[in-house]
Amino acid sequence: MATSRCFLLPIFLKQPNPSPKFSKYQRALNSKITCSSVTAQTQLAKQELLNLISDQDRGLKTQKDPSKRASIIKAIDVMAVLGKDIATTGDSLSATWRLLWTTEKEQLFIIDKAYLFGTQAGDVLQVIDVEKRVLNNVITFPPDGVFFVRSNIEIASPQRVNFRFTSAVLRGKSWEIPLPPFGQGWFESVYLDDDIRIAKDIRGDYLVVNRAPYDWKE
DSSP states (O other): OGGGOOOOOOOOOOOSSOOTTOOHHHHHHHHHHHHHHHHHHHHHHHHHHHHHHTTSTBTTTGGGOHHHHHHHHHHHHHHHHHTTTSOOSSGGGOEEEEEEEEOOHHHHHHHHHGGGGTOOOOOEEEEEETTTTEEEEEEEETTTEEEEEEEEEEEOSSSEEEEEEEEEEEEOSSOEEEEOOOOEEEEEEEEEOSSEEEEEETTSOEEEEEEOSSOOOO
16 A cells, blocks of 8 residues: 555665675665655655645635645645555555545535535545446435446556446435436546545546545445
């Protein structure tokens, strides 16, 4: 996972005349120091990002604050650099991911305007199963409502996933309305660890999600 990966960049201590028998112990120590510093840097950058988005109502407030948006995207770019050598499309991508923050206007519109339908949006999820090659984008409307879009996915690179929408469903307690599929695209998970995932998609939108404490099922 991202938090356990170390960038082994040897740090050679300055010596007037470096010995050809530079000790294995010293090399290991230098690599360990580098690993620790990168891990600490990642944790600090991650906490900075989480602090920035913590009061943004999943991105609704950010829409009206260009300066805040710029700060958040800058923090995301830092995380992307720290995660650039990490493969994020393996088994660790499979999870029920819960929205923390996004720039995606369609999702934010539904979250914001749900009250017009006499309800309010609950958890917004991405449910990914890499082995089965499926993805569900889900918006819940407690206690019984849900809107979800099914997609097929394929792994395009160590960080990129291609997707194609296959169907959509609006469901209530005792009713269901099927809707037609509508498009395809890709997203890149530029950072992933045991807690969060950060993604950028084909339209340049950003997504920050965490692992939900439950598994969503249709």
